[in-house]
Amino acid sequence: IYRVQSPTALPTFLLIGPSGAGKTAFLTLTERNSAAQTHTSTAPLTIQALLPEGFVPSSSHYRSAGDPAYERARRFLLLDTPGHGKLRHFATARLVNPSNVRGIIFFIDAASVAEDTGLNEAAEYLHDVLLALQKRYTGAKTSKGPKEIPVLIAANKLDLFTALPPHLVKISLEKAVSEVRKSRAKGLKDSGVAMGAEEDMVDEERNWLGEGGEGSFEFRQMEEVGTSVVVKGGNVLGGDGTDVKNWWDWISEQL
Ligand code: GTP
Numbered sequence: 001i002y003r004v005q006s007p008t009a010l011p012t013f014l015l016i017g018p019s020g021a022g023k024t025a026f027l028t029l030t031e032r033n034s035a036a037q038t039h040t041s042t043a044p045l046t047i048q049a050l051l052p053e054g055f056v057p058s059s060s061h062y063r064s065a066g067d068p069a070y071e072r073a074r075r076f077l078l079l080d081t082p083g084h085g086k087l088r089h090f091a092t093a094r095l096v097n098p099s100n101v102r103g104i105i106f107f108i109d110a111a112s113v114a115e116d117t118g119l120n121e122a123a124e125y126l127h128d129v130l131l132a133l134q135k136r137y138t139g140a141k142t143s144k145g146p147k148e149i150p151v152l153i154a155a156n157k158l159d160l161f162t163a164l165p166p167h168l169v170k171i172s173l174e175k176a177v178s179e180v181r182k183s184r185a186k187g188l189k190d191s192g193v194a195m196g197a198e199e200d201m202v203d204e205e206r207n208w209l210g211e212g213g214e215g216s217f218e219f220r221q222m223e224e225v226g227t228s229v230v231v232k233g234g235n236v237l238g239g240d241g242t243d244v245k246n247w248w249d250w251i252s253e254q255l
């Protein structure tokens with residue numbers, strides 16, 4: 001009996017983010033090599049994918065095409081999750097137990113984050129995802145710490161003229177996440193759970209994202225807990241076709 005590598009052992013990239021950001025559109029594009037109409041997701045969906053021609057997995061820079069190890073390294077899974085507020089447990093469940101998760105792609109609609117409502121919704125979800133990764137790191141039993149899980153923030157829909165450019169998406173999100181962090185800390189305090197002052201303190205620290213102190217939150221603070229966060233722009237759809245090269249580059253780096 002020959003053992004074939006089971007598909008579940010393939011590196012997985014988790015597609016997370018608010019509803020309407022373009023997660024399923026990206027999955028569909030990857031699967032069919034052409035964009036198609038999507039509907040809002042109500043369940044998670046996993047597909048097997050292949051890194052497109054022209055992109056090289058970082059583990060295979062010294063291998064040649066045709067080498068079986070090279071071909072194998074191009075394969076991965078994309079796991080799409082619903083962004084609706086009531087359906088996020090599908091995504092967060094994978095964050096608690098992220099075996100085989102090679103990276104997280106947090107999709108946002110770069111046009112919607114130009115407005116407060118869209119920005120705040122994205123920032124709340126992003127805050128919770130980053131905090132889950134931080135807790136996973138600080139709660140690890142081994143001294144080495146768990147395997148790193150990098151995050152790509154995919155600023156999608158750059159074809160829309162109202163879209164914020166990626167560097168402003170980054171600044172806006174960092175600011176908005178700082179605000180979420182503040183209001184969550186206040187919420188914890190106000191919740192008045194009957195706890196001793198000491199327990200209160202421990203809980204506060206554990207639930208505080210990034211560095212302590214008065215400064216604002218910045219994505220680079222996540223490096224302390226084994227998570228690199230980068231923002232890269234693109235568009236799955238659009239009048240002039242798709243542009244997802246930056247995201248493929250990032251995925252190649254993780255493979
Ligand atoms: P949920 O399943 O609700 O979490 O949303 P989702 O992130 O899967 O969004 P989906 O992929 O279904 O896309 C939402 C809408 O945005 C669809 O109408 C897409 O056609 C549209 N869309 C996706 N990507 C782009 C893009 O790059 N540009 C433009 N203009 N529209 C896009």
Ligand code: MG
Pocket residue numbers: 023024025038039040041080081082083
């Ligand atoms: Mg969807």
